Amino acid sequence: xxxxxxxxxxxxRMLALAGCPLGYEISFLSPDPKPCAALVGxxxxxxxxxxxxxxxLAAWADVVTYEFENIPAFALRLLAQSxxxxxxxxxxxxAQDRLLEKQLFADLAIPxxxxxxxxAESDLHQATQAIGFPAILxxxxxxxxxxxxVIVRRKEELAPAWRRLGGQPxxxxxVVAFERELSIIAARGLQGxxxxxxxxxxxxxxxxxxxxxxxxxxxxxxxxxAYARKLLTRLDYVGVLTLELxxxxxxxxxxxFAPRVHNSGHWTIEGAATSQFENHLRAxxxxxxxxxxxxxxxxxxxxxxxxxxxxxxxxHPETHLHVYGKDPRPGxxxxxxxxxxxxxxxxxxxxxxxxxxxxxxxxQLWRQHVHGQDALRCxxxxx
Amino acid sequence: xxxxxxxxxxxxRMLALAGCPLGYEISFLSPDPKPCAALVGxxxxxxxxxxxxxxxLAAWADVVTYEFENIPAFALRLLAQSxxxxxxxxxxxxAQDRLLEKQLFADLAIPxxxxxxxxAESDLHQATQAIGFPAILxxxxxxxxxxxxVIVRRKEELAPAWRRLGGQPxxxxxVVAFERELSIIAARGLQGxxxxxxxxxxxxxxxxxxxxxxxxxxxxxxxxxAYARKLLTRLDYVGVLTLELxxxxxxxxxxxFAPRVHNSGHWTIEGAATSQFENHLRAxxxxxxxxxxxxxxxxxxxxxxxxxxxxxxxxHPETHLHVYGKDPRPGxxxxxxxxxxxxxxxxxxxxxxxxxxxxxxxxQLWRQHVHGQDALRCxxxxx
Numbered sequence: 031x032x033x034x035x036x037x038x039x040x041x042x043r044m045l046a047l048a049g050c051p052l053g054y055e056i057s058f059l060s061p062d063p064k065p066c067a068a069l070v071g072x073x074x075x076x077x078x079x080x081x082x083x084x085x086x087l088a089a090w091a092d093v094v095t096y097e098f099e100n101i102p103a104f105a106l107r108l109l110a111q112s113x114x115x116x117x118x119x120x121x122x123x124x125a126q127d128r129l130l131e132k133q134l135f136a137d138l139a140i141p142x143x144x145x146x147x148x149x150a151e152s153d154l155h156q157a158t159q160a161i162g163f164p165a166i167l168x169x170x171x172x173x174x175x176x177x178x179x180v181i182v183r184r185k186e187e188l189a190p191a192w193r194r195l196g197g198q199p200x201x202x203x204x205v206v207a208f209e210r211e212l213s214i215i216a217a218r219g220l221q222g223x224x225x226x227x228x229x230x231x232x233x234x235x236x237x238x239x240x241x242x243x244x245x246x247x248x249x250x251x252x253x254x255x256a257y258a259r260k261l262l263t264r265l266d267y268v269g270v271l272t273l274e275l276x277x278x279x280x281x282x283x284x285x286x287f288a289p290r291v292h293n294s295g296h297w298t299i300e301g302a303a304t305s306q307f308e309n310h311l312r313a314x315x316x317x318x319x320x321x322x323x324x325x326x327x328x329x330x331x332x333x334x335x336x337x338x339x340x341x342x343x344x345x346h347p348e349t350h351l352h353v354y355g356k357d358p359r360p361g362x363x364x365x366x367x368x369x370x371x372x373x374x375x376x377x378x379x380x381x382x383x384x385x386x387x388x389x390x391x392x393x394q395l396w397r398q399h400v401h402g403q404d405a406l407r408c409x410x411x412x413x
Numbered sequence: 414x415x416x417x418x419x420x421x422x423x424x425x426r427m428l429a430l431a432g433c434p435l436g437y438e439i440s441f442l443s444p445d446p447k448p449c450a451a452l453v454g455x456x457x458x459x460x461x462x463x464x465x466x467x468x469x470l471a472a473w474a475d476v477v478t479y480e481f482e483n484i485p486a487f488a489l490r491l492l493a494q495s496x497x498x499x500x501x502x503x504x505x506x507x508a509q510d511r512l513l514e515k516q517l518f519a520d521l522a523i524p525x526x527x528x529x530x531x532x533a534e535s536d537l538h539q540a541t542q543a544i545g546f547p548a549i550l551x552x553x554x555x556x557x558x559x560x561x562x563v564i565v566r567r568k569e570e571l572a573p574a575w576r577r578l579g580g581q582p583x584x585x586x587x588v589v590a591f592e593r594e595l596s597i598i599a600a601r602g603l604q605g606x607x608x609x610x611x612x613x614x615x616x617x618x619x620x621x622x623x624x625x626x627x628x629x630x631x632x633x634x635x636x637x638x639a640y641a642r643k644l645l646t647r648l649d650y651v652g653v654l655t656l657e658l659x660x661x662x663x664x665x666x667x668x669x670f671a672p673r674v675h676n677s678g679h680w681t682i683e684g685a686a687t688s689q690f691e692n693h694l695r696a697x698x699x700x701x702x703x704x705x706x707x708x709x710x711x712x713x714x715x716x717x718x719x720x721x722x723x724x725x726x727x728x729h730p731e732t733h734l735h736v737y738g739k740d741p742r743p744g745x746x747x748x749x750x751x752x753x754x755x756x757x758x759x760x761x762x763x764x765x766x767x768x769x770x771x772x773x774x775x776x777q778l779w780r781q782h783v784h785g786q787d788a789l790r791c792x793x794x795x796x
């Protein structure tokens with residue numbers, strides 16, 4: 031079985047590592063000259079809109095999938111002419127436009143934060159009357175890791191925020207004072223069968239996921255599954271889907287969904303019977319889905335910008351390290367560690383030291399970065 | 414970190430798959446023009462005795478390891494001049510010669526079956542007086558998967574057996590009426606710290622491992638660990654070592670050890686907190702060893718010669734498939750499935766159907782093979 035993947039980052043790399051044991055051949059289409067996934071597959075070095083390259087990939091592959099949602103929908107439509115594309119174009123189209131995504135949630139009676147459509151700067155005033163302050167202005171497209179969004183605290187910040195986002199079509203969204211950020215990873219197979227992982231509780235800083243903790247038997251599990259199931263069914267979805275949620279009291283609000291494997295599910299590699307990567311591949315190739323039973327309780331700590339020494343990360347024997355093979359750079363996810371513990375108590379004994387390690391390395395990188403910029407800018411610090 | 418591996422088979426491939434997440438670069442030295450490991454690393458295509466190729470590998474690698482023990486010891490000595498070679502030459506030298514291996518076991522007071530050294534055909538008569546019949550004549554070197562050994566049931570079979578093995582230095586060994594075949598996988602790190610997996614109970618047919626079942630809390634665990642620990646310490650061992658044992662009543666006899674990851678430990682990929690492959694790499698690169706805690710109870714079924722359809726293998730959601738990417742051929746291990754169950758009872762409900770699948774595919778391959786040979790030999794069947 032030949033599998034084409036759009037994208038060559040760490041998600042593509044982890045998909046390929048899960049695909050090797052299944053006997054799959056993998057090719058990546060990526061505009062990156064040195065994508066980190068290329069270690070475990072062949073690369074077609076091209077832009078996502080390169081019709082010739084897409085045609086070559088589709089001719090080679092039995093199934094094409096993607097590791098992120100910011101690819102042109104027409105590329106999927108072109109691929110779909112000669113290869114199976116899973117998940118399909120509908121899922122991608124909804125996920126890559128915040129307005130369509132909110133409308134889909136509304137159609138499915140999945141609650142969300144309040145929002146208003148912003149097509150022009152002139153829409154902003156009326157929208158804030160409905161939403162109030164603070165609010166978040168988010169571009170409809172191309173947002174990830176906190177990019178493409180600005181918090182607006184008062185009227186005077188509206189115009190600068192609009193300009194900062196480039197005057198693109200956007201939504202203005204209520205700021206939700208949530209108690210927890212959760213996500214649920216679901217997989218649906220070719221025959222419509224679905225499996226769900228235990229929800230993950232997520233902690234972000236500066237818009238980037240830092241810590242994802244698996245929560246078996248969470249009180250919100252059933253509702254999260256029900257919402258995810260509605261999405262899977264409506265989209266006639268095949269593959270892994272991730273739904274991000276906010277918990278506010280006993281309410282669960284959908285934030286967004288990703289039509290793909292997700293950072294908040296990396297703990298499934300060691301922490302679940304079958305990883306999200308393996309289940310995605312099983313789903314899109316028509317194999318039966320694997321069990322999602324957790325192995326104890328697991329948590330994933332992201333390494334952003336810089337990687338602490340391996341021997342320190344692995345000091346606790348319950349810890350596993352994943353290095354993505356990407357050059358260190360501020361704000362860039364370059365690896366993660368997963369702790370698989372027997373209990374939440376044991377987990378709480380290990381995770382803080384990993385978070386501290388991650389933060390210390392990141393802070394050191396920033397200091398070096400600032401120092402470098404200082405030298406260039408004669409003393410002005412960006413921090 | 415750059416790791417060189419002698420060998421490019423499925424063990425090397427699974428080592429490389431465990432090495433990618435750790436951020437390691439892998440190169441294989443293999444005489445096979447298309448080794449199945451090459452999917453996940455670079456290949457140096459050369460014989461194990463090719464001094465130029467060995468020198469190139471040693472110059473490139475930080476650490477060199479091996480996936481099987483039938484490589485010339487001088488190759489390791491050459492490599493050791495410019496790279497760390499782990500496990501070391503002593504372990505390899507003992508493991509690749511059945512006589513040295515038995516002597517090592519005796520030195521360490523690890524019980525074994527009785528044996529006699531056979532240097533020439535004339536030694537056979539006296540040896541059988543000590544050992545009795547039936548006995549097994551085994552070449553001292555180059556034995557694996559039941560190759561290099563012949564059962565001798567009476568005096569008249571001695572000379573033919575000797576000739577069949579090519580008149581090589583050998584041992585004549587008592588046939589042990591064992592109740593169980595067990596193996597224990599152990600790992601020892603650079604600082605001398607050691608970890609042990611639960612023993613595995615193994616089932617062979619035609620000299621080839623068919624089924625390996627993890628046995629947490631086995632009554633023989635402590636003794637198996639004690640024997641493995643003696644070996645690790647004596648050899649100042651670094652990496653994963655496998656000790657194969659026979660249980661006879663409440664006695665445990667060492668059969669042989671392998672200075673490497675082992676087929677009977679494949680269940681550790683999904684069935685233990687850290688796989689044997691990851692722990693081997695952690696050990697040889699000086700990282701802390703990972704936990705060996707089992708995830709429930711696991712068993713591995715080998716696919717020999719032929720591979721059943723993936724959808725049938727994976728029918729039970731607790732099952733995982735590993736395809737090695739090797740061409741199907743009678744007697745050749747080309748993949749395995751591991752079942753991770755919550756209980757021995759659940760395991761017993763799944764494993765028989767997998768064994769049946771494996772046997773049906775192998776039988777079909779034999780029929781095709783015989784049919785092909787029939788066509789060539791005008792009706793003579795090798796079965």
